[in-house]
Amino acid sequence: MSATTPLVEVENLRKHYPIGGGLFGRARAWVRAVDGVSFAIQAGETLGLVGESGCGKTTLGRLMLRLIEPSGGDIRFEGRSLLGLRPRELRGLRRRMQIIFQDPYGSLNPRMRVGSIIGEGLAIHRLGGRDERHQRVQELIELVGLPPDAARRYPHEFSGGQRQRVGIARALAVEPRFVVADEAVSALDVSIQAQIINLLQELRERLGLTMLFIAHDLRVVEHVSHRVAIMYLGHIVEMGPSEEIYRNPRHPYTRALLSAVPIPDPRRAARRTALAGDVPSPVTPPSGCTFHPRCPSAEAVCRSVRPPLETGRRDHAVACHVFPAEKP
Amino acid sequence: MTVLEVRGLATAFERNGGTARAVDGVSFTLDAGQVLGLVGESGCGKSVTALSLMRLVQPPGRVVAGEVRLEGQELFALSEREMRRLRGPGLAMIFQEPMTSLNPVLRIGSQIAEAVRVHGGVGRRAAWNRAVELLGEVGIAEPKTRARDYPHQLSGGMCQRVMIAMAISCAPRVLIADEPTTALDVTIQAEILDLLRALRERHRMAVLLITHDLGVVAEQANAVAIMYAGRIVEYGDVFEVFDRPLHPYTQALFRSMPSLGGRRERLEAIGGQVPDPFHLPSGCAFRDRCPQAIAACADAVPPLVEKVAGHRAACIRVEDAARNPA
Numbered sequence: 001m002s003a004t005t006p007l008v009e010v011e012n013l014r015k016h017y018p019i020g021g022g023l024f025g026r027a028r029a030w031v032r033a034v035d036g037v038s039f040a041i042q043a044g045e046t047l048g049l050v051g052e053s054g055c056g057k058t059t060l061g062r063l064m065l066r067l068i069e070p071s072g073g074d075i076r077f078e079g080r081s082l083l084g085l086r087p088r089e090l091r092g093l094r095r096r097m098q099i100i101f102q103d104p105y106g107s108l109n110p111r112m113r114v115g116s117i118i119g120e121g122l123a124i125h126r127l128g129g130r131d132e133r134h135q136r137v138q139e140l141i142e143l144v145g146l147p148p149d150a151a152r153r154y155p156h157e158f159s160g161g162q163r164q165r166v167g168i169a170r171a172l173a174v175e176p177r178f179v180v181a182d183e184a185v186s187a188l189d190v191s192i193q194a195q196i197i198n199l200l201q202e203l204r205e206r207l208g209l210t211m212l213f214i215a216h217d218l219r220v221v222e223h224v225s226h227r228v229a230i231m232y233l234g235h236i237v238e239m240g241p242s243e244e245i246y247r248n249p250r251h252p253y254t255r256a257l258l259s260a261v262p263i264p265d266p267r268r269a270a271r272r273t274a275l276a277g278d279v280p281s282p283v284t285p286p287s288g289c290t291f292h293p294r295c296p297s298a299e300a301v302c303r304s305v306r307p308p309l310e311t312g313r314r315d316h317a318v319a320c321h322v323f324p325a326e327k328p
Numbered sequence: 329m330t331v332l333e334v335r336g337l338a339t340a341f342e343r344n345g346g347t348a349r350a351v352d353g354v355s356f357t358l359d360a361g362q363v364l365g366l367v368g369e370s371g372c373g374k375s376v377t378a379l380s381l382m383r384l385v386q387p388p389g390r391v392v393a394g395e396v397r398l399e400g401q402e403l404f405a406l407s408e409r410e411m412r413r414l415r416g417p418g419l420a421m422i423f424q425e426p427m428t429s430l431n432p433v434l435r436i437g438s439q440i441a442e443a444v445r446v447h448g449g450v451g452r453r454a455a456w457n458r459a460v461e462l463l464g465e466v467g468i469a470e471p472k473t474r475a476r477d478y479p480h481q482l483s484g485g486m487c488q489r490v491m492i493a494m495a496i497s498c499a500p501r502v503l504i505a506d507e508p509t510t511a512l513d514v515t516i517q518a519e520i521l522d523l524l525r526a527l528r529e530r531h532r533m534a535v536l537l538i539t540h541d542l543g544v545v546a547e548q549a550n551a552v553a554i555m556y557a558g559r560i561v562e563y564g565d566v567f568e569v570f571d572r573p574l575h576p577y578t579q580a581l582f583r584s585m586p587s588l589g590g591r592r593e594r595l596e597a598i599g600g601q602v603p604d605p606f607h608l609p610s611g612c613a614f615r616d617r618c619p620q621a622i623a624a625c626a627d628a629v630p631p632l633v634e635k636v637a638g639h640r641a642a643c644i645r646v647e648d649a650a651r652n653p654a
Contacts, residue, residue, distance in 0.1 A: 052513035053484075159601050160370075189369035189540060191598035194584035198597055216513065223586040223595070246589060260518040261588055262543030266566045272522075275515050277469075278483045 005079045006040035007210045008064060008178055013037045013073035015059050019283065031282050033059040035234035036073070038309075043177070046204065046211040048225030048242065050218060050257070052279060056234040057214045061180045064212060065097050066090065077178070095125050098171035102183035104163035108155040114141075114166050115151030121174040140169040144199060161192035165199070172203065180212045185220060197224060218261050222246050230254045233282055233290040236309055240316035250316070250323040252295050289321065297322045331534045332358040332381075332419075332502050337394035339373075339380045341605075348605035350376040350389065352558040355632075356551075358502060358534040365549030365566070366538045367581075371602055373558040374538045378504045381536075382421055383411050399501060416447045416498035424507035426487035430479040436490045437463070437475030440497060447498045462493040467523055485516035492523065499531055506538045521548060542585060546570060554578045557603055557613035560632055564639035574641040576618045612643070620645045 015034040018027030033056045041047045051057045062068045064075055066082045075082045077093060085093065098121075101107040108117055119137045122128065128136065141150050144165040155163055164184065171179055181200065185193045201224060204211060215221050221228060222242055229239040230253065238251040249255045259272045275294045280286055286293050292302040301321050311317040312325025339351040351373045358364050368374045379385045381396055383403060396403040398418050403411065423429045431439055440459035444450065450458070456475070463471035466489040479487055488508060495503060505524065509517035525548065528535055537548055545552050545566065552569045554562040554577065562575040573579045583596040600617040603609060609616055611626040618625070624644060632642040 052515065161601065189602075190581060191369060191584045192601070194586075194595035194597035195599075197586070198594055201594070218514070219586040219588055222588060256515055258588065260514045262517075262521075262541060262547045264542040264546045264570065264582070264585065264587065266546040266549075266570050268546075272518055274519070274522075278485060278516070279513075 004042075007043040007045075007078060008212075009040040009076040009079075010060075010064060011038050011074045011076070013060070013063055013075065014071045015056075015063055015068065016071045029283050032234045032285060033282060034063060034070075035285075037231075037234075037236055038073075039229060039236065039239060041178075041210055041212065043210050044208055045226050046213050046224055048221035048228040049212060049214045049231060050216065050221050050228060051231035052216060052257075054279060054282065055231045056282070057231050058182055060231070061099070061182050061212055061214050065094075065099055065180060067099070091125075095121075095174045096176050097178045097180075098174065098176040099180045099182060100164075100167050100171045100184040102186055104160050104167055104187065105155075107167060108163055110155055112154075113151065114146075114153055114155065114158075117155070117166060118151070118169045118173055121170065125174055127174065136173065137169075140173055143172070143203070144169045159192075161188055161195060164188060164196050168196075168199065168203070172207070175207075176209070178210045178212075180214065182214045183216070184213075186215060186217065193220070200224065218246075218257060230257070233279065233285050235290065235319065236317075237291065237319045238317065239309070241314065244314050244316050248316070250318045250325070251291075251320050252297050252323065253291050256296075289319075329360050330357050331360050331399055332536075333395075333397040334381065335395045335397075337377065337380055337396065338392050339376050339385055339389055340392045341389045343388065343606065346606045349392075349558050350605060351380060354394070354555075354558075354560055356553055356560065356563065358536060360501070360534055361528065361532045362551065363528065363535040363537050363549045365545035365552040366536060366555060367540065367542060367545055367552060368555035369540060369602060371605070372555040374555050375506055377555075378421065378506050378536065378538055381504065382415060382419055413447075416443065417500060419502045419504060420495040420498065420500035421504040421506065422488070422491045422495050422508050424510050426491045426511070427479065427484060429491055430487060432479050435476050435478060436482070440475075440490065440494050443494045443497045458497070459493070462497055463490070465496070466490075466493045466527075467519075468493075483516075484512050485520060488512065488520055489523065492520075492527070496527055496531065496533075500533060502534045502536065503528070504536045504538070507540070508537075509544065510539070510541075517544075524548070542570075542581065554581070557608060558605065559613070559629070559642065561614065561642045562640065563632060564636075568636065568639045572636070572639070574635050574639065574646045575614075575643050576620045576645070577614045578641075580617075580619075 013034055014036055016030040016032050018030055020028030049057050063070050115137050118140055119133050122133045137151055146165050185196050213224050225242045228242050228245045229236050232253050238254045249258055256275045277294055288304045289302045289307050292298040299322055307319045307321045309317050309319040310325045313328050316325055318325045335355050337351055337354040338349055341348050341350055354377055366374050380391050385391060437456060437459045440462055441455035444455040444458045460471045460475050463475055468474050468489055509520050549566050552566050553560045556577050562578045573582055580598045584598055586595060598617055603613055611628055612630050615621040615625040630642045630644045632640045635641050635646050
């Protein structure tokens, strides 16, 4: 890792949602959606964020752009904290940070033409005059491989894959440095998914983008990410360079996830690490290591002490008592 | 032993005077205890195939041709009443969205008991007890207590277990599973697939497993049929098809898939898009996207013929079995 300031950095980031209690009453309980997450992303790097439904990965992505307010911790972009900023300063920074959503059907306004959808960010940030904006939209349409007449058409005229291209063009319009891709290819069929993955990788290289790539599909994440973080119940349980994590997973949860991925080879019998039961509720997370009730390797200490995320050899960080990071 | 035989099934939808054949000339057979994986992308007709077999296609859709024989009995010749009696003990189905397939205001025990009562002719109490037993069989802990739960109290994986309990309540000969794990997380998917395998072996059910995931097929199926634009374009033993995919579409599907531990180079995407079923190109529906297409591909729809022993493909670019001894 270089000694330069990372592009994006989060420190002990937390988001607790109150439940119960009504509008003015005191909250009766808290959902710990994100519960103390720290990491950094270097410029030009793609960090893959993997986890199952409800693990907090989407909340984490939105916190990083300050689309939702954290309950604690800090987010720094180019070394500046996002939390102390006034609304106007934040708006200025928003140009540099964009998001691509999962659902190419729900995330585009059906009553706006594709040209206006892509150009909206330019208009909001008052970038260029009318003609320049028009020209820029046309460039973006070409960049993401949409048909040249796309600007005049409406979202419903496009297929899922093409709508996802519109979402990508919209995110890239304001020339961001950092993009959060939240399940950006999950809703697509494999043949179309491959088109969009290739497009994202091309654009990333051409424009020097830094990305947080959130997904539940481990195959896709391995394909696009330089580093990977595995999330479980609001915590990062394992993180490191992509090759290292996939070749040498240490945390029992990561190993279970990897072994559950079906392999397209009928000769390779499934050798799975079975997990007992479902993910527990984030309202009443288990004591100690939150994974211990489902963990095949849990020991007594796992029930009482939460293992910290510690970095060992080859930049490989693990939060586990039984399989700790290898000492450097 | 063949349990289900489908011949030339075609289901059409009409819209603004146009007709689209969502399913067009689909034929396959299913043996007891076997799993046929029906694979394809959105809109290829795999779910419509399933609904056609169940005789549950809603207007404006309509089965326009074909025969479906369940243990020799022709389903399209049955009255609606006879067909209703057959759904359950003959053919049962589970769906992709277990949450929305259950009635939110009824206890899950009652919903399973109802299925038992409709076909079993047993009393209320006996049906409830059977429901509890079935919940145990599909791996739900403390089935007696959980039977009193409502669907919203259960996770997605648990709801799918309830759906499976309902589907197997009448010991069906054929279970149609339409993307049963697509909405579930990968660890839960693994549990549900293991459960389906165990139940299939115990009850010698034949399973039609509809999925878009070739990994799921490799793990579960004995045979596989690849669908594109309403037709089966490749069909054969799972080892055969995975070892030697013949149809250019199947080959492209394999290449476009990122795999675990795979090399991180560019994926080979399939260019273009699935054609609009109301405006299919002439001849082979895949030819616009096919790297191997020639002029003759536009002339006629290529028939699904045996290219290698036990392995069929619908492509004129692949040599026939006669010239290609296995």
